Amino acid sequence: ILNVEQSPQSLHVQEGDSTNFTCSFPSSNFYALHWYRWETAKSPEALFVMTLNGDEKKKGRISATLNTKEGYSYLYIKGSQPEDSATYLCASSIYNQGGKLIFGQGTELSVKP
Amino acid sequence: DAEITQSPRHKITETGRQVTLACHQTWNHNNMFWYRQDLGHGLRLIHYSYGVHDTNKGEVSDGYSVSRSNTEDLPLTLESAASSQTSVYFCASSERGRPREAFFGQGTRLTVV
Numbered sequence: 001i002l003n004v005e006q007s008p009q010s011l012h013v014q015e016g017d018s019t020n021f022t023c024s025f026p027s028s029n030f031y032a033l034h035w036y037r038w039e040t041a042k043s044p045e046a047l048f049v050m051t052l053n054g055d056e057k058k059k060g061r062i063s064a065t066l067n068t069k070e071g072y073s074y075l076y077i078k079g080s081q082p083e084d085s086a087t088y089l090c091a092s093s094i095y096n097q098g099g100k101l102i103f104g105q106g107t108e109l110s111v112k113p
Numbered sequence: 114d115a116e117i118t119q120s121p122r123h124k125i126t127e128t129g130r131q132v133t134l135a136c137h138q139t140w141n142h143n144n145m146f147w148y149r150q151d152l153g154h155g156l157r158l159i160h161y162s163y164g165v166h167d168t169n170k171g172e173v174s175d176g177y178s179v180s181r182s183n184t185e186d187l188p189l190t191l192e193s194a195a196s197s198q199t200s201v202y203f204c205a206s207s208e209r210g211r212p213r214e215a216f217f218g219q220g221t222r223l224t225v226v
Contacts, residue, residue: 006155031212032212034212034214034215042219043203043217043218043219043220044156044217045217046214046215046216049212049213049214051212089155089156091156093212099143099144099146099161099163099207099209099213100144100146100158100161100169100171101146101158101205101215102158102172103148103155103156103157103158104155105153105154105155106155
């Protein structure tokens with residue numbers, strides 16, 4: 001079974017702080033790494049899908065990097081805002097099972113005004 | 114607009130009863146998945162399907178079954194509901210082929226009493 005780990009489990013920051021989370025995944029037979037944003041009482045929504053080693057993606061103040069050789073990805077939020085408060089999930093898939101996503105336990109971010 | 118819908122949104126049932134949760138998507142996606150949300154575990158994969166008449170077990174499949182008779186629907190059945198199956202259930206779908214984001218339904222909150 002694919003084991004995807006995220007850290008920290010929760011994070012409390014002040015508005016304006018920059019923050020980052022880590023996702024580690026098995027590097028063998030790697031296919032793709034996904035990041036999702038999950039607000040309370042809503043459905044998870046995709047932020048990024050990454051496949052290439054060294055890949056970096058950006059959406060507004062949020063960016064992500066990928067290291068497939070060592071099996072980790074970082075998600076960065078620059079200048080956190082209260083509306084960034086959510087749980088951030090990463091998920092990995094392996095080759096030949098490309099559609100099947102195994103999720104980490106998530107990092108819960110709380111941004112105080 | 115294409116969408117993925119789950120029904121019911123909330124369900125209370127008694128231990129031992131059979132329960133079916135519906136998932137319907139209009140994306141015309143081949144891949145469909147059922148996850149349950151568990152504290153400390155994020156989303157755990159129950160069953161998944163890569164196309165019509167294809168079904169596969171996920172990490173936590175015991176006590177659950179699915180069937181895929183068409184592209185749009187993947188109903189999840191709890192054969193004999195148990196209190197340990199009280200959870201929020203999410204259905205998701207994605208395109209076959211290159212790594213693609215998954216789209217999630219709104220979730221079904223199931224309580225087994």
